Amino acid sequence: MAPRRQYLFSTVATKVLIAIAGLSLVGFLCVHLAGNLLLYVGAPAFNAYSHVLISNPFIVPLELALLALFVLHVLEAVTMWxxxxxxxxxxxxxTRSAGGRSRKSLASTTMIVTGPIVFVFVAVHVATMKYGPWYVADLHGTEARDLHRLVLETLRRPVWLAVYLPCLAAVGLHLWHGVSSAFxxxxxxxxxxxxKVLVAGKALAVAIAAGFLSIPIWIFFFGGRS
Amino acid sequence: MNVTVRVWRQGGAFGEGRLVPYEARDVSPDMSFLEMLDVVNESLVASGQPPIAFDSDCREGICGMCSLVVNGVPHGPDRGSTVCQLHMRRFKDGDTITVEPWRAAAFPVRRDLIVDRGAFDQIIAAGGYVSVGTGSAPDANAIPIPKDVAESAMDSAACIGCGACVAACKNASASLFVGAKVSQLALLPQGHPERVARARALVQAMDDLGFGNCSNEGECEAVCPKEISIANIARMRREYLRALVLGTDR
Incomplete structure (x- = not known):
């Protein structure tokens, strides 16, 4: 019998690793969206939340874990492709879809297209937001990063709107097939x-995409909230 | 009725292939699709050309030998049936019908529409059987099996090994075939003792033979002439994970 570590390179194990990493990243997206929705509350709430994250000593190991999951998901998916x-x-x-009970969709056939789009988008997004200009805000007497100002400045520019909208739609399309496929x-x-998983997976994809898409649209067309 | 068939012609395993159009004249709508090809072949032979090579055996939908991709769908437009059960009444007069062989690295084309599906036999040889000595047939009720389990195992055992699942999969994955074989045996008491080693061996063989990954699209289930569910693929994964956790000694 082959040594057990070989199992991890089989087609079945590859998909299991992609699924675990993918579902974890979906969990992150939910938390990320919940935090972003504080933009609707206003600058103090959003900056207070971001300050709690930035000043937390556990944030670096969490970020590294997230990066590891992201890299695992991408590497395994590319190997698989x-x-x-x-x-x-x-x-x-x-070629034609057989229809009937098939789940083949635009989303399922473009996973290898939406995946790299999301990959590049995440890199650009982290570069512009996390490693963007460091404005300073006064948060009840303590000095905190004014991330709210950076978000508003960025998303009020048409060029960034043109980047964010299709890329966030790609995230939604990826999840449309990805969530139920992971199960x-x-x-x-x-x-x-x-x-239930099929319906819930699509509902989650729509909810996440709609939630994230609403923010740049709101900020660009309605100015956001200071 | 008159139709045009565009058929993949390839002289041998290593020859270049291409789609060649043929006119099928005065075809009865009650002919099967394969009978229509027989008629085309008769005219080809009569004019001294080599006939179109395609596989068929029982021509009653149970042997799993026929294997044509008709207009982009393995076994053609009807659900839950093999291409030998497809009839010309399914098409309209004047239609152009494209006919191709199964496409997968593990199923090399031998000639025209004939592919070598020996890879499936190699998967079965890797462990798709029960190796315990069972003696002569036991009494019918000697081994009690719940009705729903027996039904489930029978649904998996309905696989005729035609390979349409591989042909329909965008990744040429054999997961539905392997899933059906793993399930059929794992569900029943006779196959139970070797279930863990079997799942591991069959997946290993499938991977070694160059089949792709399962993307959970379910095209395989949609084209399967025996309508085998992708629930079998999920069971194969659970069995495989059991092997990963427990090892293959038990």
């Missing part, structure tokens, strides 16, 4: 569970 290309070297002249990859399938 490579194997899949090799598995069908000669393409069909004509399948983990073997979580059942006559009662699966119909």
């Amino acid at each position: 490579w194997t899949d290309r090799a598995a069908r070297p000669i393409a069909y002249q004509m 399948e990859s983990l073997g979580l399938h059942g006559p009662r569970l699966t119909p």
Whole structure:
């Protein structure tokens, strides 16, 4: 019998790792969105929240863990895509979806397109926001980073709106297939569970995409809230 | 009715292939799709050309030998049926129909529309069986099996190994086939003792033979002539994870 570590490179294990990392990243997105919605409350609330995060000693290990999950998800997915290309070297002249019970969708066929879009977007987003200009705000007597000002300044510019809207839509499209697919990859399938997972996965994708999309649209067209 | 069939012609395993159009004239709507190809072949032979090579055996939808991608869908437009059960009444007079072989690295084309599906046999040889000595057939009720378990195992065992799942998958994954075989045996008491080692061995064989990853799209389930559910793929993954955790000694 092959040593057990070989298991981790099988097609089944690859999908399990992609699923675990992907669902963890979805969990992060939910927390991230909840924090971002404080922009609707106003600058003091948003800056107070960001100050709690920035000044927390646990934030660096958490960020590193998040980065590790992100890298794992990307590397495994690229390896998988490579194997899949090799598995069908000669393409069909004509392909159609069989319909019926198939879950094939625009989202499921473009995972390898929306994935890299999200990858580049996250890098640009972290560079502009996390490593962007450090404005200072007064937070009840303590000095804190004025992240609110940076967000408003950035998203009021048409060029950033043109970047954020399609990229956030790509996140939604990726999750439209990704969430329910992750459950399948983990073997979580059942006559009662699966119909619920399929609906909940799409609902979560729409909720996350709509939540994130609302912010740049609101700030650009309505100015946001100071 | 008259139709045009665009058929993949390839002289041999290593030859270059291309789609060649043929006119099928005065075809009866009651002919099966394969009978229509037989008619085309008769005219080809009569004019001294090599006939279109395609696989078929029982022509009653149970052997899993026929294997054509018709207009981009393995086994054609009907659900839950093999291409030998497809009839010309499904098409309209004047239609152009594209016919291609299964496409996968693990299923190399031998000639025209014939592919070598020996990879499936290699997967089964890797452990898709019960190796315990069972003796002669036991009494019908000697091993009690709950009705729902027996039904579930029978649904998995309905697989005829045609390979349409691989042909339909955008990644040419054999997960539905392997899932069905793993499930069929893991569900029943006879297959239970070797379930962990079997799941590991079959997945290993599938990967080694160059099949792709499962993307959970369910195209396989949609084209499967026996309508085998992707629940079998989920069960294969659970069995595999069991092997990962427990090891294969037990």
